[in-house]
Amino acid sequence: MAKTIGIIAIKGGVGKTTVATSLATDLANHYDKKVLLVDANFSAPNLGLHMDILEPEKTIHHILDKKIHAKSAVIEKFGVDVIPGDYVYNRELPVLKLKDKLASLKDSYDFVVLDSSPSLNDEVFSTILASDVLFVVTTPDYPTLSCTIKAAKLARQRGRPIAGIIINKIRDPRYELNIHDIEESLDIPVVARIPDDKQALRSLFTRIPLPVYKKNSPLSKEINRLNAALTRNKEKKSFIQSIMPFDFKKERINRELLKDSFYSKTFKH
Ligand SMILES: Nc1ncnc2c1ncn2[C@@H]1O[C@H](COP(=O)(O)OP(=O)(O)O)[C@@H](O)[C@H]1O
Numbered sequence: 001m002a003k004t005i006g007i008i009a010i011k012g013g014v015g016k017t018t019v020a021t022s023l024a025t026d027l028a029n030h031y032d033k034k035v036l037l038v039d040a041n042f043s044a045p046n047l048g049l050h051m052d053i054l055e056p057e058k059t060i061h062h063i064l065d066k067k068i069h070a071k072s073a074v075i076e077k078f079g080v081d082v083i084p085g086d087y088v089y090n091r092e093l094p095v096l097k098l099k100d101k102l103a104s105l106k107d108s109y110d111f112v113v114l115d116s117s118p119s120l121n122d123e124v125f126s127t128i129l130a131s132d133v134l135f136v137v138t139t140p141d142y143p144t145l146s147c148t149i150k151a152a153k154l155a156r157q158r159g160r161p162i163a164g165i166i167i168n169k170i171r172d173p174r175y176e177l178n179i180h181d182i183e184e185s186l187d188i189p190v191v192a193r194i195p196d197d198k199q200a201l202r203s204l205f206t207r208i209p210l211p212v213y214k215k216n217s218p219l220s221k222e223i224n225r226l227n228a229a230l231t232r233n234k235e236k237k238s239f240i241q242s243i244m245p246f247d248f249k250k251e252r253i254n255r256e257l258l259k260d261s262f263y264s265k266t267f268k269h
């Protein structure tokens with residue numbers, strides 16, 4: 001039975017879709033996992049634009065609208081099964097049914113990855129409720145952190161505590177919040193620190209997710225380290241890291257702890 005991972009943030013542009021597509025394609029291509037990736041950003045779906053799906057015929061919108069069975073909307077891309085969104089659907093949908101609608105597919109996968117909406121309404125709740133484990137993406141600045149605090153509170157209220165923070169787009173640590181500031185404000189471990197990655201622009205332009213487009217880019221490498229924890233593998237280390245007797249990187253220690261907690265009861269329903 002698959003573990004469903006929800007990628008949330010109550011802010012657009014922080015990198016939810018980039019992280020969701022990268023996690024999914026890395027798990028499939030570099031850890032040989034069966035992965036279903038779903039666009040749960042119902043009012044502004046754009047997962048397809050990251051995954052080279054431009055004109056999907058069947059979508060998560062049709063599934064929620066009871067028009068089709070979930071399985072029939074699956075499209076295989078970059079080794080991942082994808083259920084895209086409909087770019088122009090404008091009818092009211094029972095979005096909180098997402099979990100029920102995906103239930104029949106869970107047996108066929110190792111992981112289901114949900115790319116969520118930033119809207120602070122039923123759209124983000126649908127992902128929170130459908131997930132076994134949540135990661136919140138934040139950028140290292142005060143305005144985004146304040147939204148991230150809100151997201152963490154919401155998830156806790158719904159009984160789905162966030163398993164880890166993913167800090168994305170780190171540009172100049174001298175002028176940004178550091179890992180300690182962020183962990184202290186949220187009381188949640190940081191499990192990945194992703195630098196601003198020039199290749200992200202190229203990846204989006206070519207519509208090839210970064211772990212497939214350039215597996216050695218900084219973003220791809222950090223996602224691969226996070227996935228090592230999610231699949232209980234050892235992280236790949238550079239030569240320098242492998243000869244260092246100790247590694248004090250806080251996020252690396254947090255990922256080691258995540259390896260156990262991810263499969264423990266705490267994060268199950
Ligand atoms: N680590 C990164 N470095 C550089 N650009 C990034 C990074 N992560 C995401 N981006 C870019 O930021 C933009 C918004 O990312 P996206 O994943 O669509 O955010 P969201 O889903 O949260 O709205 C995209 O242009 C994407 O390529």
Ligand SMILES: [Mg+2]
Nearest residue numbers: 016017041046
């Ligand atoms: Mg998005």
